[in-house]
């Protein structure tokens with residue numbers, strides 16, 4: 001049995017504020033789950049992030065107040081947290097007098113990043129780098145992903161929305177993988193999808209999956225994936241955070257050419273005869289990124 005953890009990066013709205021929408025699925029054999037969970041726990045322990053969700057995009061933002069605190073890097077974790085807390089409290093008092101919109105936006109930023117402020121930006125980058133190295137070391141894991149360049153995406157031609165296409169592609173690729181490995185095993189290898197909880201998406205993906213079970217996807221019949229996706233709280237489920245790291249790394253590579261994190265996680269892309277079959281970049285024909293060059 002394989003568990004495939006799903007997470008998105010970027011917005012599926014057109015145009016939205018990102019050029020790409022990524023849906024990544026990181027699949028691991030169920031009997032390796034404990035090892036994976038332990039590896040992520042140890043990473044979090046090392047960086048004093050226990051009981052904290054690693055949300056890549058929030059973790060990697062520059063926190064302006066850190067640059068305004070004298071010798072921030074020389075302080076210990078406790079002193080850094082205390083200094084940032086004091087700075088942020090003062091900032092919120094100041095903003096309260098200025099206007100509600102900015103106040104609420106900044107307050108949300110502070111809340112989302114509160115658990116990470118004891119780490120400098122360099123240290124936070126190292127956390128994600130080490131996380132991608134851990135994923136890279138999981139030779140048993142397989143990465144599936146649909147990376148949609150929304151400039152290239154024409155909903156009138158495809159007849160589906162960005163997130164529907166992404167979900168259908170990832171489900172089809174995971175199903176293919178399960179069918180292929182089942183041929184070399186004595187028993188059929190089954191799979192299950194696990195997704196970060198999101199009320200709007202939950203209903204939509206459940207309905208889509210029920211349709212796939214009845215009619216198949218555009219590419220394959222569903223024989224090995226069971227159930228509709230299980231929705232879990234990403235704050236409590238480390239493996240969804242691993243999928244978040246993958247989707248983020250794919251988007252940053254495709255939008256900004258950032259290769260470091262991408263090179264690590266791309267090693268886990270499902271391959272057949274040395275060719276990547278698990279990850280697709282839906283883009284213009286002459287794209288020469290590392291994903292398209294594989295074709």
Ligand SMILES: [Zn+2]
Nearest residue numbers: 281287289292
């Ligand atoms: Zn490409």
